[in-house]
Amino acid sequence: MGYLCDYCREQRSIVFCRSDAASLCLSCDRSVHSANSLSKRHSRTLVCERCHSQPAFVRCIEERISLCQNCDWMGHAGSNVSPAHKKQAVNCYSGCPSASELSAVWSFLLDVGDSTCEQEMSSMIITYPNRPGDCLGAQETSNFRDASVVAEATLFDPKPHNSEKQAGSTSSSMPKICLSGAKGPSEYEDDSFYNEFNMDEVDLNIENYEELFGVALNDPKHLLDDDGIDGLFGTKDMSGSTCLGAYTAEGSSVGGANMIQPACSNAASADSVVSSKTEPNLCYTRQALSFSGLTGESSAGDYQDCGASSSMKIMGEPPWYPPAPEISMPSSSRNDAVMRYMEKKKTRKFEKKVRYESRKARADVRRRVKGRFVKAGETYDYDPLSHTRSC
């Protein structure tokens, strides 16, 4: 049993939201991030199953565990423990994906050729079934990032295509995308593949989570709040578009350019609104569905940045802290993260929409008396330009 959801504190945390620096269960994740358009942009991924405090960026097939960059490094590259473990990249996602969409995001963990893909997918999140045969071979493992290339090319090419062609020499044994629709590998060979992502067909019912992940939603906490203000509990609008994130691999033919785009990287998300506005996500939009991801050439920091590293750094955490056997993250740090999450939840509001920047620019330099504008030339007690008071 891992850590409990930072929000409901009842369910096991499954995903990690970097913007909120919080680990959430799936139902809370959906509840929280369906609140408004800003929260929908939060990039989430699986939570590291070792430290339970960082977003997982890779999954070790041998150990059947999803790991963050740090734990992966400490457990593999940084030690003698099976550095050649088969690994697969773990995608990020944003928005309020349905169960089928979520399964699509993470389905590369499964062998597309396996007819039980959907079945396995359903249990993947919870149990992480050991499927050594599903993943990359040892050769591919060392270059697992290429899998993202294939995955992305397969995902985003608007036309049916041969993934092997798209992937080039590395594609022959690359895992393909398996959608939760589980119609079989042939699904990817025609447009029906993308029909899976057609918003008209996307099931946004939260019940899908229960169907897919077996997460009980009976807890009233999972219901959206009525206040309509707090981004976490506000709007009941469930009709927002779904935005799934996945790794964007460098060299991808999609988008027509090689892009080094740390999709999940952004300035530290001390404020989710700001981070959402500035998040340089590279979104490939097809209807209402968009993907973004990491470059295959991203540095370790880039991968780390896909998770909470930014906020953790802001909190003064060293980027590479050694994990403890059971709890790698200091409890104080975790508490800090939870505190930040709660604080943000408390203070989050809909941002004020500035319609006329010119007026804002003027207001920003207008002199005031007790907050009120004063006529030009009159005495004032506050000058925004000099931040001084004249009387």
Add this chain to the structure above:
DNA sequence: GAGAGAACTCCCCCCACATTTAGCC
């Protein structure tokens, strides 16, 4: 447990004036 008061939080309102919009010719 109930009530009173203090402490705290939230949010509306005010101001001047450049800009925008609407109406008229």
Add this chain to the structure above:
DNA sequence: TTGGCTAAATGTGGGGGGAGTTCTC
């Protein structure tokens, strides 16, 4: 139909203060 002119409406941010909530005794 288009352009020019005028008047009214709009919107911008910091701080005060009222209203509501929470906490303490």
